[in-house]
Amino acid sequence: MVNVNDFNGRVKPDWCPACGNFAQLSAIKTVLAELGVEPHDTAVISGIGCSSNLPEFINAYGFHGLHGRVLPVASAVKWANPKLTVIAYGGDGDGFFEGTQHFFHTAKRNVDITYIVSDNQVFGLTTGQASPTAEIGFVSKSTPDGNIERPINPLTFALAAGATFVARGFSGDPKHLSELIKQAILHRGFSFVDVFSPCVTFNKINTYDYFRKKVYKYEPKDPSDFTAAYQKAEESGERLPIGIFYVSKEKRYEEMDPVWSAGPIVDQNIHAVTEEDLEEFL
Amino acid sequence: MSRNEVIFRVAGAAGDGVQSAGTIITKTLARSGLYAFTYNYYQDIVRGGQSWYQVRGSERPVKNQGDGLDILIALNRDGLERHTNPEINEGGSSPLSGIAIYDQSITGFEKRNVGYAPMPLSEIASKYSKNPLLKNTVAIGAAFASIGTDFDILAGVISDTFGKKGAVADQNVKAAREGYDYYLKNFKPVDVKLRKSTKKLYVISGGHAIGFGAVKAGCKMYIGYPMTPASSCLEFMTNHSQKFQVFVKLPEDEISAINMTIGANYAGVRSMTASSGGGFSLMVEALGMAGMLEVPIVIYEAQRAGPSTGLPTKTEQADLNLVLGASQGDFPRIVLAPRNVKESATLTAEAFNLAERFQTPVIVMSDLYLAENFQTVEDLNFDFKIDRGYIAKENTENYRRYLITENGISPRSFPGMKGLMHNEDSDEHNEYGDVVSDAVTDPKDRIRMMEKRMRKIETYLREMPPTETYRAEDAEYLVFQWGSTQGVVEEAIDKLRERGIKVGAVEVNRIFPLNRDIASLMKSRKKLIVVENNYTGQFNRLLRSEFLCKTELVRKYDGEAFYPGALADELEAVIRRN
Numbered sequence: 001m002v003n004v005n006d007f008n009g010r011v012k013p014d015w016c017p018a019c020g021n022f023a024q025l026s027a028i029k030t031v032l033a034e035l036g037v038e039p040h041d042t043a044v045i046s047g048i049g050c051s052s053n054l055p056e057f058i059n060a061y062g063f064h065g066l067h068g069r070v071l072p073v074a075s076a077v078k079w080a081n082p083k084l085t086v087i088a089y090g091g092d093g094d095g096f097f098e099g100t101q102h103f104f105h106t107a108k109r110n111v112d113i114t115y116i117v118s119d120n121q122v123f124g125l126t127t128g129q130a131s132p133t134a135e136i137g138f139v140s141k142s143t144p145d146g147n148i149e150r151p152i153n154p155l156t157f158a159l160a161a162g163a164t165f166v167a168r169g170f171s172g173d174p175k176h177l178s179e180l181i182k183q184a185i186l187h188r189g190f191s192f193v194d195v196f197s198p199c200v201t202f203n204k205i206n207t208y209d210y211f212r213k214k215v216y217k218y219e220p221k222d223p224s225d226f227t228a229a230y231q232k233a234e235e236s237g238e239r240l241p242i243g244i245f246y247v248s249k250e251k252r253y254e255e256m257d258p259v260w261s262a263g264p265i266v267d268q269n270i271h272a273v274t275e276e277d278l279e280e281f282l
Numbered sequence: 283m284s285r286n287e288v289i290f291r292v293a294g295a296a297g298d299g300v301q302s303a304g305t306i307i308t309k310t311l312a313r314s315g316l317y318a319f320t321y322n323y324y325q326d327i328v329r330g331g332q333s334w335y336q337v338r339g340s341e342r343p344v345k346n347q348g349d350g351l352d353i354l355i356a357l358n359r360d361g362l363e364r365h366t367n368p369e370i371n372e373g374g375s376s377p378l379s380g381i382a383i384y385d386q387s388i389t390g391f392e393k394r395n396v397g398y399a400p401m402p403l404s405e406i407a408s409k410y411s412k413n414p415l416l417k418n419t420v421a422i423g424a425a426f427a428s429i430g431t432d433f434d435i436l437a438g439v440i441s442d443t444f445g446k447k448g449a450v451a452d453q454n455v456k457a458a459r460e461g462y463d464y465y466l467k468n469f470k471p472v473d474v475k476l477r478k479s480t481k482k483l484y485v486i487s488g489g490h491a492i493g494f495g496a497v498k499a500g501c502k503m504y505i506g507y508p509m510t511p512a513s514s515c516l517e518f519m520t521n522h523s524q525k526f527q528v529f530v531k532l533p534e535d536e537i538s539a540i541n542m543t544i545g546a547n548y549a550g551v552r553s554m555t556a557s558s559g560g561g562f563s564l565m566v567e568a569l570g571m572a573g574m575l576e577v578p579i580v581i582y583e584a585q586r587a588g589p590s591t592g593l594p595t596k597t598e599q600a601d602l603n604l605v606l607g608a609s610q611g612d613f614p615r616i617v618l619a620p621r622n623v624k625e626s627a628t629l630t631a632e633a634f635n636l637a638e639r640f641q642t643p644v645i646v647m648s649d650l651y652l653a654e655n656f657q658t659v660e661d662l663n664f665d666f667k668i669d670r671g672y673i674a675k676e677n678t679e680n681y682r683r684y685l686i687t688e689n690g691i692s693p694r695s696f697p698g699m700k701g702l703m704h705n706e707d708s709d710e711h712n713e714y715g716d717v718v719s720d721a722v723t724d725p726k727d728r729i730r731m732m733e734k735r736m737r738k739i740e741t742y743l744r745e746m747p748p749t750e751t752y753r754a755e756d757a758e759y760l761v762f763q764w765g766s767t768q769g770v771v772e773e774a775i776d777k778l779r780e781r782g783i784k785v786g787a788v789e790v791n792r793i794f795p796l797n798r799d800i801a802s803l804m805k806s807r808k809k810l811i812v813v814e815n816n817y818t819g820q821f822n823r824l825l826r827s828e829f830l831c832k833t834e835l836v837r838k839y840d841g842e843a844f845y846p847g848a849l850a851d852e853l854e855a856v857i858r859r860n
Contacts, residue, residue, distance in 0.1 A: 009705075010705075010714060010716060011705075011716050011717070039703050040697070040698060040699060040700050040701065040702070040703055041697075041698060042697075043549070043697040045545070048708070053717070055705050055707075056705045056707065056716065056717055059703050060703055061696075061697035061698075061703055061704070062703075062704070062705035062706065062707075062715075063545075063548060063575075063705075063706050064705060064706065064707040064708055064709065064717075065541065065544075065568075065571060065575075065708055066541070066567055066568060066571055066708060069537065069538075069541040069568065072533065072537070072538040072539075072541035072542045072545065073541050073542070073544060073545035073548070074545065075542060075545065076503070076505070076541070076542035076543070076544075076545030076546040076549065076553070077545045077546070077548060077549045077697065079503065079529065079531075079542075079546065080503065080545070080546045080549035080550065080551040080553075081549045081550070081551075081696075081697060081698055083698060084549075084697050084698060101534050101535060101538070102534065102538055104534075105533065105534040105538070257529060258524065259523070259527065259528070259529040262527060265502050265503060265529055265546075265551050266549060266550045266551050266696070266698070268502060268527060270500035270502075270668065271497060271525075271526045271527050271528075273494075273497065273498055273526075273663055274663075275663060277525065277526075278484060278662055278663055281484040281485055281486050281662065282309075282312070282313065282482070282483075282484060282485070
């Protein structure tokens with residue numbers, strides 16, 4: 001039996017007290033234990049940012065890489081060893097600025113990994129600049145007169161890219177968030193969970209109270225209805241839906257390349273070159 | 283006395299089938315047990331322009347494309363005029379000595395003092411097929427007739443090239459036969475004598491050999507974005523992905539490519555990526571991460587003429603500074619540069635062992651000259667033993683991924699292994715992988731980790747094989763070359779030795795770190811001369827800074843490779859200069 005405490009990392013999280021990341025770390029650990037995934041079969045990959053420090057705080061195979069580059073690393077880990085549960089984790093700056101092209105293409109490829117984004121509309125680690133999800137008018141170190149650039153919508157972006165599982169949670173509702181993450185990990189294919197995760201230090205607008213007033217739980221009648229999911233994902237303003245927006249069954253990348261027919265690449269034998277192999281060069 | 287080697291040149295526009303013709307010639311030589319070396323002169327264009335493909339064949343091993351020209355197959359008027367005119371005879375130091383084979387419809391050009399063989403190439407071809415490229419096969423038949431090669435060997439190559447026993451193969455063999463016979467009936471043989479041998483010779487390019495070496499070394503994931511001249515390796519891996527069971531991925535960009543390569547190696551699978559300078563520039567940040575995380579990776583960097591987009595189809599050795607200096611901070615890296623096609627395979631295979639043994643990035647540098655040109659290789663299936671380095675045992679108590687050791691090498695573990703969970707961090711970390719940069723930076727930890735990582739270079743230096751030399755023992759003048767210029771430098775040295783000059787060469791394939799034995803090789807020489815294919819003398823600067831030596835520099839940066847005759851003359855001038 002796997003216990004949630006088995007996932008306790010060697011290092012205590014050093015996030016600001018009440019940071020939204022705590023709820024996500026706790027949800028990930030709880031869900032992994034619930035699903036009976038062993039720490040040694042778990043790879044947690046991240047980029048750079050406050051949230052990206054998470055691999056240090058969990059007992060698993062952690063990889064704390066470069067800003068924006070979480071998804072290529074996570075994809076290749078999964079491809080090398082599909083037996084692993086691979087969780088890619090990072091912030092909105094990491095994922096939707098420098099990592100945009102990887103986000104798009106990883107979603108499109110339907111690699112069987114789970115990507116959780118701690119979305120707080122601000123850069124925390126660099127002490128408070130506007131992120132790609134910052135709302136118009138958001139005042140920050142990089143936008144002292146208010147942000148004039150429209151925010152990106154991670155959900156519609158993921159849907160447009162072809163993600164096969166798209167969800168949004170809220171760090172202020174850890175139980176609901178855990179359920180989303182559970183379904184995301186169970187999903188066979190690329191699963192994306194955007195999490196409203198208040199930054200208590202650098203974002204005084206998008207606070208817990210702000211989200212508590214706006215969020216409501218949404219459950220689609222037909223999770224495979226793309227148009228409905230897209231329309232729902234576009235909702236903004238006073239009411240913000242959270243829940244699983246879209247699920248579709250598509251072939252995973254790992255099902256389509258014949259290389260995996262011989263088992264996980266990491267377990268495959270090395271091809272011993274024979275004289276016969278060389279005949280084509282004669 | 284007739285020569286026992288031959289240089290063919292097929293000249294035409296892109297889309298004329300120049301390269302295919304060159305490949306048939308090369309394979310025919312190899313199957314006759316003759317050594318061959320090819321040189322592809324082409325432009326960044328899919329159709330049109332002017333390109334040519336040179337094939338040098340010989341009874342003895344050939345190390346470069348050679349000087350001069352014996353047999354020209356001109357597929358258009360421009361090709362005929364250009365390669366019979368000694369003044370604009372690119373590359374080679376002497377004009378056409380044998381014969382020019384071309385279609386008789388080309389007339390009214392300025393005649394030179396060379397042999398001409400106007401032939402009804404298109405007319406013969408039209409008897410067998412509407413495909414205009416069939417006339418190339420007729421010309422190839424004529425070319426081999428001119429040196430008396432057995433037609434059967436050529437027929438075998440043509441048949442294999444065009445799909446064994448199919449109708450197209452049949453048309454081509456017949457057309458070649460008619461070209462062959464037509465030449466014998468109407469023209470004199472070229473004064474070249476090549477004795478066949480029973481040697482088994484493989485024909486492979488440097489780029490393909492890189493891929494082959496990787497397969498031998500157990501590379502199971504190849505991730506690369508196409509860029510000339512690294513694409514030939516990508517193409518090899520794609521074409522052989524089923525046969526050699528290699529996962530090949532072309533991702534969204536080179537940043538993704540290197541991060542995926544790091545991810546795969548982190549997960550325990552030997553993986554490599556490749557690009558030219560432009561793509562490598564995008565990989566720079568992740569290169570340093572591999573150094574910091576101590577994740578082994580192999581990067582194949584195939585240089586072309588820069589800067590920026592530069593001359594995409596031309597050769598240069600001007601990325602050395604880039605490769606040596608890429609990524610912020612100090613971390614150990616190993617840079618190798620194969621000197622010929624065979625070594626492109628063997629050194630790449632070794633690169634995988636080095637990467638895993640020293641848990642750090644290994645960059646294999648080649649260039650367009652070596653990557654895209656084919657050479658005959660005798661023993662392609664070389665002996666190789668995989669060494670995966672120091673891997674921890676499952677459930678090791680108090681496991682420390684970055685254990686401080688004397689040789690700097692710590693025990694690796696892969697996700698999925700029991701009881702070895704840890705964090706790999708691009709932040710500075712301690713032995714456990716815990717970040718030391720956040721709450722309180724511990725300078726002692728920092729120093730220990732930095733020194734541990736850098737000690738790996740010392741360990742590598744202690745076991746590095748001695749630097750190889752060529753006719754250097756009694757040499758008063760010593761030429762330093764690195765990478766692809768080995769073959770041309772050796773031939774230039776042979777020429778200078780014939781002129782009575784005591785000259786030899788140091789042939790460097792381990793570029794960084796440099797073997798310290800080079801210091802003793804430098805002693806008591808009259809002059810040290812560095813030869814390289816770039817403007818600023820990047821290797822020259824490295825040698826000077828490492829060994830505080832005085833050197834002379836011979837450079838070439840027109841986008842073409844060195845030629846042995848011209849290089850010999852240039853070296854002689856440097857040697858005679860006061």
